[in-house]
Amino acid sequence: MKNEDLKGLYSALLISFNEDGSINEQGIREIIRHNIDKMKVDGLYVGGSTGENFLLSTDEKKRIFEIAKDEAKSDIKLIAQVGSMNVYEAIELAKFTTDLGYDAISAVTPFYYKFSFEEIKEYYEMIINSVDNRLIVYSIPFLTGVNINVEQFGELFKNEKIIGVKFTAADFYLLERVRKAYPEHLIYAGFDEMMLSASVLNVDGAIGSTFNLNGIRARKIVELVKEGKIDEARELQHITNDFITDVLNNGLYSTLKTCLELQGVHAGYSRRPMKSASEAQKQRAKEIYEKYLK
Ligand code: SI3
Secondary structure, three states: OOHHHHOEEEEEOOOOEOOOOOEOHHHHHHHHHHHHHHOOOOEEEEOOHHHOHHHOOHHHHHHHHHHHHHHHOOOOEEEEEOOOOOHHHHHHHHHHHHHHOOOEEEEEOOOOOOOOHHHHHHHHHHHHOOOOOOEEEEEOHHHHOOOOOHHHHHHHHOOOOEEEEEEOOOOHHHHHHHHHHOOOOEEEEOOHHHHHHHHHOOOOEEEEOOHHHHHHHHHHHHHHHHOOOHHHHHHHHHHHHHHHHHHHHHOHHHHHHHHHHOOOOOOEEOOOOOOOOOHHHHHHHHHHHHHHOO
């Protein structure tokens, strides 16, 4: 598959857990089917923040990668987020998902310690040079505290296997600079609530948690921008952002999961220490579902 074939709209896959925190395989399969059959997404981003990935063991991550590939087969594109504080785990997962046939891997910038850019670059080189695959940098400064500037993106992109970035930041000046500087690299918008603005800047795709439920509306925003129908796109972004604001206020992943449950998809519990929805939050999620998704 050519790099440009990786463009498109990807759901950051939600993961269903049982009440005891174990993986709910049937629930995960149902979420994947819902994304393919109802949301009509181009691909899935597996093992991201939305997948509560950083709360899981290596074996659990591997099992989720296996389930996603087994359920999705080659019907849609699959990107595996393998990044970890433990670069050796990241390498192990990069090898594992490449062997499974994932179309690309992605890795969050290493976090917690204040790594220098040289260290960050070496982390990426170690991961991607261990496999015959392509890598998308996962930049999410508001959670990691790691900011990468235009020149540093250029340093990373010198490795031809590092083909793009998932840009989860509100810095649209930086996004514009990166777009202009690296027209051949793939940029995925990471904040669903800023999809319109990112589309105007000509990103190559988007990866988001809310597409698990709002995927059809999200795609329409992208299409309207491409057709130059900015007023209509803005109206849809307004509705989308009313939805996202209500979801964020009620608890992001637990509300998305409750909304899926209301559609008969067993999205299950969250993984501790992440809290699952309380009765009051479930009630509010029902109102959100009825207002925006029915
Ligand atoms: O890694 C992932 O699961 C993502 O793709 C994350 C994605 O950028 C989401 N960010 C987080 C922290 O969940 C967004 O889709 C986000 O949930 C949404 O824009 C609402 O703020």
